[in-house]
Amino acid sequence: MSFRSQTLLWVAQRASAAVLALCVFVHLGVIIYAVRGGISATEILGRTQGNALWLAFYSLFVLACAVHAPIGLRTVLNEWGAWRGRGCDTAMWLFAALLAWAGMRAVMAVTG
Amino acid sequence: MSGNLSVRVWRGRADGAFQSFEVPRYASQSVLDVVTHIQRKLDATLAYRYACRVGMCGSCAMTVNGVARWTCRTHVDKVAADGRLEIAPLHHLPVIRDLVADMREFFDKWARARGSFRGTKTRHDGFAAVSPASRKRRAIEAGIECIGCGVCYSACDTVAWNPDYLGPAALQRAWTLVNDVRDTANPERLRAVAGDGGCGACHTHLSCTERCPKQLSPTAGIAGLKRAVTMAALRGTL
Ligand code: SF4
Ligand code: SF4
Ligand code: FES
Numbered sequence: 001m002s003f004r005s006q007t008l009l010w011v012a013q014r015a016s017a018a019v020l021a022l023c024v025f026v027h028l029g030v031i032i033y034a035v036r037g038g039i040s041a042t043e044i045l046g047r048t049q050g051n052a053l054w055l056a057f058y059s060l061f062v063l064a065c066a067v068h069a070p071i072g073l074r075t076v077l078n079e080w081g082a083w084r085g086r087g088c089d090t091a092m093w094l095f096a097a098l099l100a101w102a103g104m105r106a107v108m109a110v111t112g
Numbered sequence: 113m114s115g116n117l118s119v120r121v122w123r124g125r126a127d128g129a130f131q132s133f134e135v136p137r138y139a140s141q142s143v144l145d146v147v148t149h150i151q152r153k154l155d156a157t158l159a160y161r162y163a164c165r166v167g168m169c170g171s172c173a174m175t176v177n178g179v180a181r182w183t184c185r186t187h188v189d190k191v192a193a194d195g196r197l198e199i200a201p202l203h204h205l206p207v208i209r210d211l212v213a214d215m216r217e218f219f220d221k222w223a224r225a226r227g228s229f230r231g232t233k234t235r236h237d238g239f240a241a242v243s244p245a246s247r248k249r250r251a252i253e254a255g256i257e258c259i260g261c262g263v264c265y266s267a268c269d270t271v272a273w274n275p276d277y278l279g280p281a282a283l284q285r286a287w288t289l290v291n292d293v294r295d296t297a298n299p300e301r302l303r304a305v306a307g308d309g310g311c312g313a314c315h316t317h318l319s320c321t322e323r324c325p326k327q328l329s330p331t332a333g334i335a336g337l338k339r340a341v342t343m344a345a346l347r348g349t350l
Contacts, residue, residue, distance in 0.1 A: 079273035
């Protein structure tokens, strides 16, 4: 991987962290609102399904996770697992795809 | 101040062991004084390194009670209140013998980080005019007093985890040159300090800054490099 790609990965991880900070904040707010409001699962789904705003928000959340987690895990594996190079990078691409797929599947179930 | 110090000193190579000595305690005694006493009076085969004894040359760094320190300016009173000292070579570097660490890797990384100045002027040209108050000159000021002791390198966990990591001192050195308006090696230098072994690997632990005996902040210099490298990567000039 070129130095430029390595640096861009680093930038992507910082940028996705900033997005995640915001998303987690909103997400926690939504949870507290739903729990304290005592609304049922059916009522929640009634409000989220077909709602483009929630679809967009949670898609962004999932995307940020799919970018952020594999880059961090790559560093952890590099440093603590001594696993470096192409094999590790490929595994991290697959992990990113898995996160995006599983996350989007959940988003579609709730907001689709 | 009187009585004895119980001193355990590392002997041999990486697979060596500690050896115990009793050393008389004096007022204003430095850890280097203790090691020198052992070598002169108790065991002449002890290997260690020092030169200036006044905190300028950077050659006397050792691990004292588990912490990397410059031994010539570390008072025994400060680090061994209970009269016990454990002295070992610096961490994260191969041991040559006893208290002597092999510094090659440390300085090779300075070279890899393009830690040497490259200018264009000759002796026939005049001096470059650099305002001491300029932002870049002040950034240099903050990191230029490094004595190359290796204490920060020995204190940095990332160095242990990532063998390619250039380490705090080499990166800080590169940062001073990035800010040197006379230097012409900068596009390559930024490339040299980018990527997985460069400034991006720093976790901002601040151990280097905490331990640096010259009270420098390699972490701040590395943060500067991160910004410079990021801008270069985004512009496509890396
Ligand atoms: S701030 Fe960076 S260079 Fe300093 S000890 Fe931490 S990881 Fe190492
Ligand atoms: S930055 Fe500080 S601790 Fe590191 S080599 Fe230079 S003087 Fe020593
Ligand atoms: S002997 Fe020179 S810095 Fe300690």
